[in-house]
Amino acid sequence: MSAWFGGADAGKIAFIAVAGFQPVVINTWQGVKGLPPAYRELADVLIFSRIDYVRLVALPGTLPAIFTGLHAGLIHAWLATLGSELFLNVTPGIGGRLNEGSQLFDMDLLFLGIIILAVIGLFYNSSAVWLETRLLRRRTR
Numbered sequence: 001m002s003a004w005f006g007g008a009d010a011g012k013i014a015f016i017a018v019a020g021f022q023p024v025v026i027n028t029w030q031g032v033k034g035l036p037p038a039y040r041e042l043a044d045v046l047i048f049s050r051i052d053y054v055r056l057v058a059l060p061g062t063l064p065a066i067f068t069g070l071h072a073g074l075i076h077a078w079l080a081t082l083g084s085e086l087f088l089n090v091t092p093g094i095g096g097r098l099n100e101g102s103q104l105f106d107m108d109l110l111f112l113g114i115i116i117l118a119v120i121g122l123f124y125n126s127s128a129v130w131l132e133t134r135l136l137r138r139r140t141r
Helices: 009-033 037-045 050-087 094-103 107-135
Strands: none
Touching: 009 050, 037 050, 050 094, 050 107, 094 107
């Protein structure tokens, strides 16, 4: 990605977007493919339009798969963020500080970076779980 977009912020954003996009698309596709054919037959009997079928049948049926892809996409995007900061170290971020701490054997800086990464990752995950429970009220954990 850095060959096309460079090593600046545009290259980092493209790298992160590509890493997070693939799991969401794959899981959404699997969710749509996994819908039972009886749902389509029922929509045909009830004379649903294509929009009604998507809104009332397909989207609620595939939301669990979409959210599984979203969780995986968040993990991949967060790892790509760290990787892009480590390998495309134009402007130092958390990954740059981790790289600096490992080169200087500064364990305090390394542990601080790891804790910051864990807290931000935990925040992203809990936000996704909160959104999932708000949109999928019928589903229990």
